[in-house]
Amino acid sequence: MTQTDRPETQSEAQSEVVRPEARSPRGFQDRRGHDLSVERQLIVRVSEVYERWGFEALETPAFEYVDALGKFLPDTDRPNEGVLALEDDDDQWMALRYDHTAPLARFAAQNWETLPKPFRRYAYGPVWRNEKPGPGRFREFWQCDADTVGSDRPEADAEIIAMAVEGLGAAGLDNGQSVIRVSNRKLFDGLFDAAGITDANQRLTALRAVDKYDRLGIEGVRLLLGEGRLDESGDYTKGANMPVGLIDSIEAFLSSAEQPGLSRSGVLDAIAGVGAGLGAAGEAALKELSAIDRALNAMGVAEDAVKFDPTIVRGLEYYTATVFEAELLLETRDEKGRPMRFGSIGGGGRYDDLVARFTGQTVPATGFSFGVSRLASALKAAGKTTEGRARGPVVVIVFSDDDMQHYLDAVAELRNAGIPAELYLGRAGMKAQFKYADRRNAPAAVILGGDEIAAGEVTIKDLDAGRAQAANIADNEAWKAARPGQMKVARSALVETIRGIIE
Known part of the structure; x- marks a missing residue:
């Protein structure tokens, strides 16, 4: 078999794929x-x-x-x-x-x-x-x-x-x-x-x-x-x-x-x-x-x-x-x-x-x-509308598959109280989940780690307060030590605390 007769490899075939350009038609717009x-x-x-x-x-x-x-x-x-x-x-x-x-x-x-x-x-x-x-x-x-x-x-x-x-x-x-x-x-x-x-x-x-x-x-x-x-x-x-x-x-x-x-x-x-x-x-x-x-x-x-x-x-x-x-x-x-x-x-x-x-x-x-x-x-x-992102839902952080029932209970409780909420369904770690919640413009994040579950408590991070306080703290270590906007409350006070943050 000559070189010109050999079959194409998979990578060569993929390289020849013509892909459409991702673009919106003129006069039409995507809106978030x-x-x-x-x-x-x-x-x-x-x-x-x-x-x-x-x-x-x-x-x-x-x-x-x-x-x-x-x-x-x-x-x-x-x-x-x-x-x-x-x-x-x-x-x-x-x-x-x-x-x-x-x-x-x-x-x-x-x-x-x-x-x-x-x-x-x-x-x-x-x-x-x-x-x-x-x-x-x-x-x-x-x-x-x-x-x-x-x-x-x-x-x-x-x-x-x-x-x-x-x-x-x-x-x-x-x-x-x-x-x-x-x-x-x-x-x-x-x-x-x-x-x-x-x-x-x-x-x-x-x-x-x-x-x-x-x-x-x-x-x-x-x-x-x-x-x-x-x-x-x-x-x-x-x-x-x-x-x-x-x-x-x-x-x-x-x-x-x-x-x-x-x-x-x-x-x-x-x-x-x-x-x-x-x-x-x-x-x-x-x-x-x-x-x-x-x-x-x-x-x-x-x-x-x-x-x-x-x-x-x-x-x-x-x-x-x-x-x-x-x-x-x-x-x-x-x-x-x-x-x-x-x-x-x-x-x-x-x-x-x-x-x-x-x-x-x-x-x-x-x-x-x-x-x-x-x-x-x-x-x-004319500057008659506020710039920025739409208000996102409260995000419930996921730590362990073994505690999934606790997370599902928390997000259901918030939704039943009329509070927009979502369970994080990606597979990233805690730091990435907080970054996700910030990108969603979430008012708060709910943390139910093993210690909180055992003690009948929940840690709530007020992301709005955290953003405001972080703007006034220049030192990163000081910001971490202060943990702005973070509080621990009884698990039964979840809805009441989140509602207070939103309102």
Whole structure:
């Protein structure tokens, strides 16, 4: 046998194995205890507000049929505009939901005869979008929504807005740290009507251009309303090709309410002063916003908490009238400590035609969505959440297999008392077990050695106290002699002592 003919050794075969790189897909993130705890608290607090305002919980599937989501096949291959989709074995396209509103419309249409009307529901859970990720913007993230389906009253919009203000407070934002900006898409409908713009796609492109006003300013918006805009990266965005005269009218309209200190009613007066170019649709919008203002005042919603702002349009196509957007006003910094603008942390509006896509009958609806993941990122960037690890369980140290029953009894006793606890199940020695407990951020470690068991006692190491005292003891030998945070108590006092440490 020649050298080239000899069989491969096991080590040589293993060396040729191609292993995948361990990496997370772009726009998706791994999250551990602390970050999950922050989001969970936000969901609980905001959900409590929704329930107090009389909204019922609803959970819909992660997948919906593509046509139900309002996303249609752009070509013969697959729907890839904004959604993550797959083809089922019955040749129907399904997509992960991109929000909680479109699934609600499907649910309402499917169950309308049996639902109380208006139907008030809230929902929370992950949503997925096939878009470019960025700071605080992911392809998978959590939202927490509340919607009223079946009411065309402006007071329904006002109630959703007022509830959103309360929800922002429950999430941990103080007065003056956020604002909800409100407008009405019919204002632009009036401008388009007056200029003779009837093409729906052209109108939507123009609205999406205006939606970038806070980021691009009026010059960037003018370019997008016209032929288009080339950004700093070299990407070109096609414009709405609006007439120059209409672009001038939109600029005057957007700047109509820029005077500082205007009340909500003052903003409406400023918008009305733009002229007769608003048309019938614009006049209807002003009337609806005026009714919302009266309701907000009646509910005691402060002027600085909710402001009218004609630059707010929202990017989604299904909004038909009132729209609102929650903006974080806190100073935020990125991971390198540089100031950054976080912008929107939630939004919503009225969508009176979404259910009608299924039934052919107009069903008015309005709602608001908290971007839970985005809000959590914003609070972290603003220093409104505590840094550090999630609180771990009490760790029961293992010395000998012969005493396993004593360890199991101790951990069960702690759990039955409502105290998170775990038995160390590795095979390391005592020093490594204490290191493990510290990495778990355990409040205490329970020690049941042979001497403790024989004497009916237990040694408890208060790890929090030990960490605090260790910070003030520079000498390692002195630290060992002091044994900071360590105490010996009767075995019957285990739960009482641990509870005292935790509380």
